[in-house]
Amino acid sequence: MISFAHVYKTYSGSRGQEIHALRDLNVEIARGEFVFLTGPSGAGKTTFFRLLSAYDRATSGYATVAGVRLNELAGNDLAFYRRKLGVVFQDFRLLKHKTVLENVILPLVIRGESLASQRERAMQVLEDVGLHHKAQEWPEQLSGGEQQRVAIARALIHRPGLIIADEPTGNLDPELSEEIMDLFERANAQGTTVVVATHDHEMVRRRSKRTLRLLAGQVSEAELAKGGAVWDHR
Ligand SMILES: Nc1ncnc2c1ncn2[C@@H]1O[C@H](COP(=O)(O)OP(=O)(O)OP(=O)(O)O)[C@@H](O)[C@H]1O
Numbered sequence: 026m027i028s029f030a031h032v033y034k035t036y037s038g039s040r041g042q043e044i045h046a047l048r049d050l051n052v053e054i055a056r057g058e059f060v061f062l063t064g065p066s067g068a069g070k071t072t073f074f075r076l077l078s079a080y081d082r083a084t085s086g087y088a089t090v091a092g093v094r095l096n097e098l099a100g101n102d103l104a105f106y107r108r109k110l111g112v113v114f115q116d117f118r119l120l121k122h123k124t125v126l127e128n129v130i131l132p133l134v135i136r137g138e139s140l141a142s143q144r145e146r147a148m149q150v151l152e153d154v155g156l157h158h159k160a161q162e163w164p165e166q167l168s169g170g171e172q173q174r175v176a177i178a179r180a181l182i183h184r185p186g187l188i189i190a191d192e193p194t195g196n197l198d199p200e201l202s203e204e205i206m207d208l209f210e211r212a213n214a215q216g217t218t219v220v221v222a223t224h225d226h227e228m229v230r231r232r233s234k235r236t237l238r239l240l241a242g243q244v245s246e247a248e249l250a251k252g253g254a255v256w257d258h259r
């Protein structure tokens with residue numbers, strides 16, 4: 026499903042120096058997998074997701090998702106590719122002039138569905154994230170954790186083949202975090218490939234999923250011991 030080989034993403038810093046947000050990144054994720062992505066702040070997790078969601082291009086290297094070459098995506102192909110993804114951005118990116126319901130239903134509207142025909146589905150997904158009572162509110166009227174759950178509902182509504190979620194439980198209490206991870210697991214059980222970046226090591230330990238650890242733009246595989254301890258495998 027996801028194949029990155031020798032991928033670099035290089036920015037130029039304020040003094041013109043090169044910053045390698047990703048350096049020689051090699052990642053293989055199969056269709057139907059559920060993968061956690063961990064690593065310290067600044068390691069490159071969001072950069073990796075920006076490339077995966079085709080909001081940015083690699084500086085060099087080879088990156089494909091479901092056979093699509095991300096570096097060559099443009100025009101209609103780009104729009105079509107993005108439409109099939111479910112993305113939870115670290116900063117949510119809700120549209121502030123649309124209600125919660127309108128935000129959530131957006132991926133279906135882009136596909137040509139009407140709000141009226143999809144209202145039931147939208148209300149169901151809002152209920153799944155515990156926010157059906159906020160359907161008519163504006164994003165600015167919600168707490169951070171509520172906004173995050175709207176973003177999660179929007180990523181789930183069109184039953185995408187791939188969900189990438191950047192710290193989707195970063196603003197949630199432990200109980201809600203578990204419920205949200207259950208939703209991702211349910212989508213995964215129905216065939217969706219899921220990649221979740223998180224700093225929540227307890228959650229990673231409990232869920233026993235394949236875990237990739239990014240460090241300074243490079244990835245290492247962390248393995249899950251029988252006893253439940255996660256360690257780096259080098
Ligand atoms: N537009 C940019 N210009 C210059 N440097 C950038 C840019 N975007 C990201 N970087 C740098 O790339 C590195 C990786 O950033 P990234 O946002 O991918 O980290 P992250 O793993 O998501 O961190 P966090 O856990 O804090 O969200 C950082 O050192 C960051 O400063």
Ligand SMILES: [Mg+2]
Nearest residue numbers: 070071115191
């Ligand atoms: Mg980040």
